[in-house]
Amino acid sequence: LSALNGLNIAKVNYQKLTYGSKIRYFFFGDAKKNKSQDTFYGEHNTFSLGLGYFFNDKINVDNSSNTGALQEFSLSRKLTNIDLSYAYKGFRLLAEYFELSGDLINLEATSKENIIGNSGGYYAQIEYAFNKWSPYVIYESFDKNRSSNNALQNITTVGLNFYQRLEATRFGIA
Numbered sequence: 001l002s003a004l005n006g007l008n009i010a011k012v013n014y015q016k017l018t019y020g021s022k023i024r025y026f027f028f029g030d031a032k033k034n035k036s037q038d039t040f041y042g043e044h045n046t047f048s049l050g051l052g053y054f055f056n057d058k059i060n061v062d063n064s065s066n067t068g069a070l071q072e073f074s075l076s077r078k079l080t081n082i083d084l085s086y087a088y089k090g091f092r093l094l095a096e097y098f099e100l101s102g103d104l105i106n107l108e109a110t111s112k113e114n115i116i117g118n119s120g121g122y123y124a125q126i127e128y129a130f131n132k133w134s135p136y137v138i139y140e141s142f143d144k145n146r147s148s149n150n151a152l153q154n155i156t157t158v159g160l161n162f163y164q165r166l167e168a169t170r171f172g173i174a
Contacts, residue, residue: 001061003104003115004144004151010062013072020054020079029087047086054079056102063115066107073112077102090129097122105145118146127161134161 001009024031029046060074081098098120105117121142127134138157145151159174 001104003107005106005108007066007107009104009107010065013060013062015059016057018054018056020052022050022052024048024050045088050083052079052081063107068110069108070110070112070115073115075102075116092127092129093124095122095124103144119144120146132163134163135159136161
């Protein structure tokens, strides 16, 4: 586990079971053939939405590698996400939005309230498959600490994939 300030906890002492579920509804397309994946290579048409919720009510960690900080503490985590998958002929759109409570912010803090915070973000990927060639664009936004103005990271990626044998062999540049 890593914090926003780049430090890591010494170890996870123990944790309770993480539980949750994800449901997906297909507006069109076959749920058995059209599992969520990076690309459908222009072979399947599908549109689906997924909603997930996951929770762990206790993770106990050893923070002793960070002197002067809270040496041992427990936290809980909740993750909620929604994702969209759309493919029509060669066009492909993947998008996801998520919120995470219980993210590590500052492992050098001396109070648990300053160590743990909330994060969230989203991404979108657009791709168009021309036979075995697929140019794509990805936009990502991640806010590691919702209560701060300086923890936002935005990334744009432009790339080109060549699928020699569909999902079995892929070459790419980004």
